[in-house]
Amino acid sequence: MQRRDFLALTALGGGAVFGSGLAGCATRADGTSAAGNGDFYFVQLSDTHWGYQGPANPDSAVTLRKAVATVNALSTPPEFIVFTGDLTHTTDDPAERRRRLAEFKSIVADLKVKTVRFMPGEHDASLDRGAAYKEFFGETFYTFDHRGVHFIAIDNVSDPGAKIGDEQLAWLRADLARLDKQAPIVVLTHRPLFDLAPKWDWATRDGAQAVELLMPFANVTVFYGHIHQEHHQMTAHIAHHSAKSLIFALPAPGSQPNRTPLPWDASAPYKGLGFREIEAEAAGSALKVTEFPVVRA
Numbered sequence: 001m002q003r004r005d006f007l008a009l010t011a012l013g014g015g016a017v018f019g020s021g022l023a024g025c026a027t028r029a030d031g032t033s034a035a036g037n038g039d040f041y042f043v044q045l046s047d048t049h050w051g052y053q054g055p056a057n058p059d060s061a062v063t064l065r066k067a068v069a070t071v072n073a074l075s076t077p078p079e080f081i082v083f084t085g086d087l088t089h090t091t092d093d094p095a096e097r098r099r100r101l102a103e104f105k106s107i108v109a110d111l112k113v114k115t116v117r118f119m120p121g122e123h124d125a126s127l128d129r130g131a132a133y134k135e136f137f138g139e140t141f142y143t144f145d146h147r148g149v150h151f152i153a154i155d156n157v158s159d160p161g162a163k164i165g166d167e168q169l170a171w172l173r174a175d176l177a178r179l180d181k182q183a184p185i186v187v188l189t190h191r192p193l194f195d196l197a198p199k200w201d202w203a204t205r206d207g208a209q210a211v212e213l214l215m216p217f218a219n220v221t222v223f224y225g226h227i228h229q230e231h232h233q234m235t236a237h238i239a240h241h242s243a244k245s246l247i248f249a250l251p252a253p254g255s256q257p258n259r260t261p262l263p264w265d266a267s268a269p270y271k272g273l274g275f276r277e278i279e280a281e282a283a284g285s286a287l288k289v290t291e292f293p294v295v296r297a
Contacts, residue, residue: 040147043071043078043113044188045275046225047245049123050107051100052089056248056261059269064107067246067294071275072112080146081113084225084243085121085157085190087133094132097124101136117144121190121226122157122201130158141168143175150179154189156204162191163205173213187214187222192242194235197253202227211235227253228261229272244274246294270294 045067052060071081088100101124108116118137125133130140140155152175156164164172179185187193193207204210214220220238228245229252248261249272265271274293 040079042146043074043081043275044084044223044225044243045071045081045246046084046190046243047086047121047228047247048083048104049086049089049245049247050104051091051096052247054261056264058264060247063246063270063273063294064104065110067275068108068110070294072110077113079113080115080117081111082117082153082188083108083119084188084223085119086123086225086245087118087121088124089247090123090127092127094128097128097132098135101132105136117153119153119188119190120155120157122162125155125158126160129160130155133158141171149184149186151186151188154187154193154210156189156191156193156207161205162201162203164207164210169206169209169213172210176213176217179217181216182218184219185214185217185221187220189222189224191226192224192231192233192240193222194233194240196227196231196233197259200253200259202253202259211238214238244272246273246275249273 048064048067049060050064054060057063071078087104088097091097091100120130120133120137120140124130125140133140140153140158142153144151152172154164154172155168156162159165187210189204191204191207192202193204193210195207196202215236215238218237222238222240223243224240225243225245227242228248228250229242230244231240231242231253233240248264250259250261262272270293
């Protein structure tokens with residue numbers, strides 16, 4: 001699967017990606033990847049906002065559980081799942097924040113996948129610089145490798161100023177320094193690293209510095225959340241893809257004065273919510289795109 005095929009597919013929906021669709025992970029005819037580690041796919045879930053109560057989702061008390069059931073019903077389980085932030089809805093009460101984090105962790109423990117990774121959103125971390133989040137889920141930024149792909153989770157939410165910060169940028173620089181320039185890299189983050197809609201807080205103040213560090217690498221793909229909808233952007237050769245939310249949809253960037261949630265449609269519950277799976281056959285010539293809403297019919 002070439003980059004142009006992947007970008008064409010991602011225009012159809014957001015949420016999960018098949019590993020052979022990532023830049024630098026083209027599949028050979030013998031069924032192995034260019035890195036020799038085989039195809040895989042993972043599921044990205046984002047912006048669950050556990051604890052939210054309001055008209056944008058009157059079903060919020062059970063939406064997350066329905067999403068867990070939908071993921072568990074996938075015919076082929078993903079190799080891992082990652083939540084890209086805003087696990088919980090913001091609260092000024094530290095005790096309530098911890099209660100929501102604990103409830104969220106308990107609900108997603110029912111996911112039938114061995115490896116589930118987490119990242120904070122500003123709703124989880126900005127009011128206490130990630131202190132409560134770390135009690136439940138550990139570090140807010142980290143790396144891991146999976147079947148020849150290097151994953152980098154960047155924290156651009158714990159700083160209340162919507163910054164990555166000098167210390168983390170230095171960490172990112174050191175991590176990248178040991179990689180080959182052709183290495184397939186996936187960056188996971190909550191806010192977009194580029195200026196999508198700064199007035200709506202849809203930007204990272206020092207995100208351009210992170211992108212600059214990534215620019216020398218030929219095969220970089222960024223997956224993020226925060227904006228509660230699909231969006232696809234290129235910064236030179238680096239592709240950025242946002243995921244849908246699992247609680248409520250938000251308007252298109254700059255389409256209205258405020259970023260208020262789109263109204264709940266009783267005739268089409270969960271409209272605009274969900275996740276996606278992209279699969280490729282071993283030869284990389286036949287592609288299958290499957291959209292998954294929060295609730296399966």
